[in-house]
Amino acid sequence: MDKTSYLVRQMKNGDKQAFAELYNDYSGAIYGVIIKMIKDEGLANDLLQEVFIKVWQKIGQYNEDKGRFYTWVYRIARNTTINKIRSSKPENHTGDFSVYEHRLNTENLHIDALDLRGKVGSLDQKYKEVVELIYFQGYTHQQVHDLLDIPMGTIKTRLRRALQKLSTIYGHDAKILITLLIICGYA
């Protein structure tokens, strides 16, 4: 059993120390996603708080067989943040749909703000775009299609290729590391 699985099991038994350790391990990554989506530190702090309160309250619903703990928390963060963005927009109670053709949900797009760190930042622009928009800014592939005017199939393929390229880069780095360890006599 790995560390996360152990901590999750402890947390399911009400262990707050385990919760604190999981928060230490994952809050930075989740905060990074939230802040990219909402672009407001104050709101991002509130949302991070809300997300981890939900994590504590709903940990009983998390099923390890269906996915990693990070993915589960990421989805909670994504949905909570999207709901916050939606609820802060003025509601239209008038039933006036006259301009619906022009009201695609693109007002919060920040396509020029591709500020990705790590290996993903070294990918081609076309791959970074889909990772940034779908993963970090919470857009649906439909919205990305509307924004970038590229076919839906291409968006899915680019997301897949982006992750495949990262696997190759990480694999290559791991080989270099092992080679260096062998040269230095550590392996």
Added chain:
Amino acid sequence: MRKEELIESGLLELYILGELSAEDASQIEEYFQDDEIKNQLNEIEHRLEVIGMENAKTPPADVFSKILSAIDSPEARIDESTASIDTKWNHRLSALRRNFAMAATLAGLLALALVWQLFSNGNDATDERLANLESQVEKLSQSNTVITDQLAYINHTYTTPLVLRGTQVSPNSKAVVYWNPKVDEALLSTNGLPTLPEGKVYQIWADISGEMVSMKVFTLDEKLVTLPFMPNAESLNVTVEPEGGSDHPNVKQLYVNGATEI
């Protein structure tokens, strides 16, 4: 869809991100026992986690202590419920203020009409009938614009009617939601819902990854209710709640529900 096609389609990545419809997600879950698909899903999850970690940002130190206070302290729960009551009262006060403003406006108009009546001696019956007719034409024109726009929305290429069927609580109930991923809004037809008991309202909820998110509180006063469009909704559910709506759905009073299936 064949396994190889599924892997190459990019749907597994969208599944992990929680971005698929319930129908597409269930197609993928059918492959859960398949080792190759399972490995692919693990690999995707791992990559996304690494990207997340590489782009992490340290949150302010006081956030976790606030989280602990919220989950620990009974005062925090009391504050939360008080805040909820405050919000409800604020809504009611706002409604009262709106009603008061409306009454004041009507009183003003009435006073103006009386003054006009007193000081005008050329106000004959023909003028009055003409004014009434003009007013009726204006109202019909406004109503016609709304109906035309709603009809255009319902007939739009991307609009799908979703039938929400009655549950055991109310098997004869039915509602239809017109769902369009191209637009920020959806439309709910309330025709098939039964009359509400005194002091109750309907509330519609979107099921997003197992979490019920409130979309709107409504009554049968409106035949077509405007809703926000929620792209990640897996199903739509209508419950009966106390006046003002609830923070969490009363599942014992779930009247109709249905999958989004788009």
